[in-house]
Amino acid sequence: MGGIGPVAAFARLNRPRLGGGMALAVLALGFPWVSPSYYATSVVIDVYVMALYAMSFDLLMGYTGLLSFGHTLFFGLGGYTVALLMKRAGWVFAAALAAAVVVAVLAGVAFGVLALRVRGVYFAMVTLAFAELARLAVEKLSRITGGADGLPGIPTPAFLNHRLTFYYVALAVLAVAFWLLRRLVNSPIGRVLVAIRENEARAAAIGYNVFAYKLIAIIVGGTLAAVAGILHALFFAYVSPGSLGIDNTINVLLMTIIGGAGTLVGPILGATVVRVMGAVLSTHVERWVLVFGLVYVAIVMFMPQGLLGSWRVVRLREPEGRGG
Amino acid sequence: MGAPVTIPLLVNLFLNGLVLGTLFFLIASGLSLIFGLMSVLNLAHAGLFTWGAYVGLAVFNATGSLPLALVAGAAAGAALGAVMEVGFIRPLYGNHTFQILLTLGLFLVLNELLQLVWGPSLISFGVPAWARTTISILGMPFATYRLVVLLLGGAVFAAVYVILGRSRLGIVVRAGVGNAEMVQALGVNIQRVFTVVFVLGGALAALGGAAAGPFFRVVWPQMGAEVQLAAFIVVVIGGLGSVTGSAVGSLLVGLSQAFVGYFFPAGALIVNVGLMALVLLIRPQGLFAPGR
Numbered sequence: 001m002g003g004i005g006p007v008a009a010f011a012r013l014n015r016p017r018l019g020g021g022m023a024l025a026v027l028a029l030g031f032p033w034v035s036p037s038y039y040a041t042s043v044v045i046d047v048y049v050m051a052l053y054a055m056s057f058d059l060l061m062g063y064t065g066l067l068s069f070g071h072t073l074f075f076g077l078g079g080y081t082v083a084l085l086m087k088r089a090g091w092v093f094a095a096a097l098a099a100a101v102v103v104a105v106l107a108g109v110a111f112g113v114l115a116l117r118v119r120g121v122y123f124a125m126v127t128l129a130f131a132e133l134a135r136l137a138v139e140k141l142s143r144i145t146g147g148a149d150g151l152p153g154i155p156t157p158a159f160l161n162h163r164l165t166f167y168y169v170a171l172a173v174l175a176v177a178f179w180l181l182r183r184l185v186n187s188p189i190g191r192v193l194v195a196i197r198e199n200e201a202r203a204a205a206i207g208y209n210v211f212a213y214k215l216i217a218i219i220v221g222g223t224l225a226a227v228a229g230i231l232h233a234l235f236f237a238y239v240s241p242g243s244l245g246i247d248n249t250i251n252v253l254l255m256t257i258i259g260g261a262g263t264l265v266g267p268i269l270g271a272t273v274v275r276v277m278g279a280v281l282s283t284h285v286e287r288w289v290l291v292f293g294l295v296y297v298a299i300v301m302f303m304p305q306g307l308l309g310s311w312r313v314v315r316l317r318e319p320e321g322r323g324g
Numbered sequence: 325m326g327a328p329v330t331i332p333l334l335v336n337l338f339l340n341g342l343v344l345g346t347l348f349f350l351i352a353s354g355l356s357l358i359f360g361l362m363s364v365l366n367l368a369h370a371g372l373f374t375w376g377a378y379v380g381l382a383v384f385n386a387t388g389s390l391p392l393a394l395v396a397g398a399a400a401g402a403a404l405g406a407v408m409e410v411g412f413i414r415p416l417y418g419n420h421t422f423q424i425l426l427t428l429g430l431f432l433v434l435n436e437l438l439q440l441v442w443g444p445s446l447i448s449f450g451v452p453a454w455a456r457t458t459i460s461i462l463g464m465p466f467a468t469y470r471l472v473v474l475l476l477g478g479a480v481f482a483a484v485y486v487i488l489g490r491s492r493l494g495i496v497v498r499a500g501v502g503n504a505e506m507v508q509a510l511g512v513n514i515q516r517v518f519t520v521v522f523v524l525g526g527a528l529a530a531l532g533g534a535a536a537g538p539f540f541r542v543v544w545p546q547m548g549a550e551v552q553l554a555a556f557i558v559v560v561i562g563g564l565g566s567v568t569g570s571a572v573g574s575l576l577v578g579l580s581q582a583f584v585g586y587f588f589p590a591g592a593l594i595v596n597v598g599l600m601a602l603v604l605l606i607r608p609q610g611l612f613a614p615g616r
Binding site: 065067114117118120121122124125126128129132133136137140246250253257287289290292293294296297300301304 | 359363365412415416419420421422424425426428429430432433436437439440549553556557560564590593594597600601604605608
């Protein structure tokens, strides 16, 4: 970017995309003021938290080609670490937050070093087993963790008690995470991750330390998932073993696949579709998860690139000259 | 832990471990064969187990016959297995990641459909009078029905073993586990063999579910998912693709669940997951993996 001035740089920018992005930003920033209800604002906060979780998952699945069925381990770990430190040990929020991030990084290292010994389907199974192990441990250690009933009454710090503040905090965290991940996937490291996804043997043959790059992806993805879990726990002032369960892994898969794996916008779109439709459907249809199951199956079979990917394909097929 | 450890207690725990192992074997053997032959990790297998249990219960309530319930459960599993393979898995052969993602979706759909029909709560499985009796083994009571499950599991293992080892289908399946393309090149319609194995695997899992209903005395929508974790552990320990491995793994996991579960109730599954992690780290292909 060194050689061109600001005007030329602006001219180079993709105008329609810039306009779309600004419209989205205005919409996101202004939504609480036009929100039809308190509940609608809550749904959108939930969308932001789940979008963060889905983006962190997509760094593994979409970019690195690591199919982890244990990603919810980090989500639950973040929530439980903050909840236990604040409620049981009486830590202040900032200290608990910092500790939870450190725990997530350490857990990412341990998880990665163990699980990366195996590949493909075995990796999926091992990671599933790790997450289940964590869920079982939380359920059995009920004297500390509250067991299957979960841990209610997390002392959320006062400044987050206001819904409007929480909304902007969640939005800001999502935006920062999006920016960070965008920097990461467009960096040389991100290129190597994609190379590993496309052809691991070749990436290794060129001389890249495949294990180290996969470990980086797991640590970064795991830490961001933990942040999502922390936000989730603080928002509901509650953590439950469900945050470590297979259902929460299925959730993130649904959002990522429906939106479009291998992109950062896809998981955000997927989280929006799944959570907003879920909120609408659940008031009308009793077994609305069935609808999602069917949509998910149809997308996996017929639109493997998700909504975003399929839209891009359609746009590419448009004749030249239109749009521009 | 107050009761003294006696020989009859140990025998009883051993038999209970065998019964649990039998249930695990019924679900794990299909999982293992399907993976060995087609490299499909079928996450919907647990759904077939649950459907077997519910169909078995419905037929049992309608007819009052437990054998008929077992047969109907297995038949439902076979039919669902056929639909899954032909309608859903087949279009995605060659793309393992999407097959796994697809089976996960099918699991969700199967589970939701089940709750649409029978509701989300526990339903008790009223077993017939003869199945409620106990027999005495070394002075300890042992439920007759558990003995039935044991015999059933033994018979199924023997049947699968004979089919794989002695029949033409078995030869083709074993060759297919080794190299499916080569088998096809030799003039075998491997696609049809895939369907047959999926149907058989589905029938076994659903039979396991139908047999598990009277064992737990209740059926519930998550029962399959709960057994599936144990089944995963079994196939990883035994080696994906090996029926003998599934049998040995099932017994190991069933026995450790029974013994550890009795002496340290909190540790049963944790020990098994630990066992699996150990096998994966030392011998990732499993103890009885087909030679590679």
